[in-house]
Amino acid sequence: MDTPAENPIVVEDFPAFRPSLRIAVVTETWPPEVNGVAVTLAKLVQGLCRRNHDVQLVRPKQVKNEIPLQNLGFEEVLMRGMPIPRYPELKLGLPSKKNLVKAWTLRRPDVVHIATEGPLGWSAMQAAKVLKLPVTSDFRTNFHSYSQHYGVGWLRKPIVAYLRKFHNATACTMVPTQALKNELSQHGFLNLKVVARGVDTALFNPSRRSAELRAQWRADTQTVVLISVGRLALEKNLGQVMACYESLKSAGAKVKLVLVGDGPMRETIAQRCPDAIFAGMLSHDTLATYYASADLFLFPSLTETFGNVTVEALASGLPVLAFDCAAATDWVKPGVNGWLVSEAEPEAYVSTAMKVAMNPELLSQVAGTTRSQVSQLDWDQISEQVEGVLAKAIQGFDQPTSRLRKLLGKIKP
Known part of the structure; x- marks a missing residue:
């Protein structure tokens, strides 16, 4: 008969090969929609999954009866959407605060990353506030600059004011260039971090x-x-x-x-x-x-x-x-x-x-x-940078759980 070991094995003593954060990524656009935001965000999500993170993608439905796909390497949560004026092939997420609070209460993320500033992004911000979740964001589209090309230049200041309010409510806003960081800083944007976009150098050759x-x-x-x-x-x-x-x-x-x-x-x-x-x-x-x-x-x-x-x-x-x-x-x-x-x-x-x-x-x-x-704009390097930004946002938000403290100790912010 086997006798129990004097020092029983504790499962938690065997850490994961890599730290695994629960990351909710919120976006109004996603492939097969063809635009820079959708394409680069998909690459980032894939990179975070390769780094062993548990990613939940929150986005609008692209067709009426769409259902979440399986075996993607991440979880999809689909919300209601509507076509964007002048861009009918793209969808705008509708306000979904109540649904997000419910979803994130049942499956709480460690951090919420918002890639777009539309109604779905704003709902995610409010839901995260209710649940006391840290939030990061991306500044990916110059909507304030677009206004002058469509005869509504007078909207530039209100758009900038909205974007400033939105992004300043997050722990960090990632921007792709130093020049954009300087411009936004002059407009009162805070907590900006430069993280470049990657490129698939194996494909583009x-x-x-x-x-x-x-x-x-x-x-x-x-x-x-x-x-x-x-x-x-x-x-x-x-x-x-x-x-x-x-x-x-x-x-x-x-x-x-x-x-x-x-x-x-x-x-x-x-x-x-x-x-x-x-x-x-x-x-x-x-x-x-x-x-x-x-x-x-x-x-x-x-x-x-x-x-x-x-x-x-x-x-x-x-x-x-x-x-x-x-x-x-x-x-x-x-x-x-x-x-x-x-x-x-x-x-x-x-x-x-x-x-x-x-x-x-x-x-x-x-x-x-x-x-x-x-050659240095490899997506794995970019994903590692984003991982560090997310970890820092979690550390600075509140007292992390014991599980998170162990994980964050392995990530370089």
């Missing part, structure tokens, strides 16, 4: 360049292919793209214009540039081939918080021409992997495109050094 795709575009080795990726909308400043293309054609350059994305400006662009190639919405796998097969990435937007397409293009070996703002400020090195134009001199955008596109040797030289600049 110069090796994806395709002679077959270029042949479909009727672009030979002497043709300069300009590419623009993003929503075809006023806030993307696409007049600059059209002006670059028209000026190069007028100068006799062999040039093609490829536009990836869709939106309300498509017909306007088609009328002005009838021979442009409209690729529409693409899968990420196909998009990677488009980037690598082009010669110059035109990104004239002035309303980005980051601009994920900038680092995707660079990782693909594609030189970037952008204004000196958002991700371009941090990751485009003039003459090394692209060119920057001052926001104060918008007329220089076209002249710079002319100088660059009509110098194939310069384009080729710069293309060879683009990828090295963004």
Whole structure:
């Protein structure tokens, strides 16, 4: 007969291979919706799951009778939603405080991370307050900058006031660039932390360049292919793209214009540039081939918080021409992997495109050094940074439970 050991084994003496936090992530947008917030947030959630965290994703239903998917590696909690005006393919979460209080009472998260500031995000903030949960947030979209492009510039101040109130109620707001942190600080935003966006360097790679795709575009080795990726909308400043293309054609350059994305400006662009190639919405796998097969990435937007397409293009070996703002400020090195134009001199955008596109040797030289600049933006590194921010928010909020104290001791804030 076996005799009991003098020192019985205590299960808690065997810690998990990695600390596991219970993280509720709240967002109004999620794949298959195609936008920078949805795509990068999905990468972050995947990264947190790989780091052994227990993630609960709270989002609006994308179709009426949608049910939570299983075997995703995280839990889905679906709320009511409605189409966003002017963006019918996207959903806006409806107020859901009562439902969130109920859900989080039954399954209490250690921290709530809110990625969007709509009604669902506000409800999550209020529910977390009721349950005394720490909250962090992301600043991912310049809604205050968009207002001037849609004839409601007078809403800029109220929008900024709302966003300031929203984010200042959280323990920390993550922003993707130092420039945005400086701007928001001037508007009274507090507790800001710079955490860059990541890029999938295995997918976005110069090796994806395709002679077959270029042949479909009727672009030979002497043709300069300009590419623009993003929503075809006023806030993307696409007049600059059209002006670059028209000026190069007028100068006799062999040039093609490829536009990836869709939106309300498509017909306007088609009328002005009838021979442009409209690729529409693409899968990420196909998009990677488009980037690598082009010669110059035109990104004239002035309303980005980051601009994920900038680092995707660079990782693909594609030189970037952008204004000196958002991700371009941090990751485009003039003459090394692209060119920057001052926001104060918008007329220089076209002249710079002319100088660059009509110098194939310069384009080729710069293309060879683009990828090295963004190699450090691996999603695993970004997820580790976010993990540290979440841990610090928990530590600073209240006295953690004994379980949390053990876990937080293994995480570097």
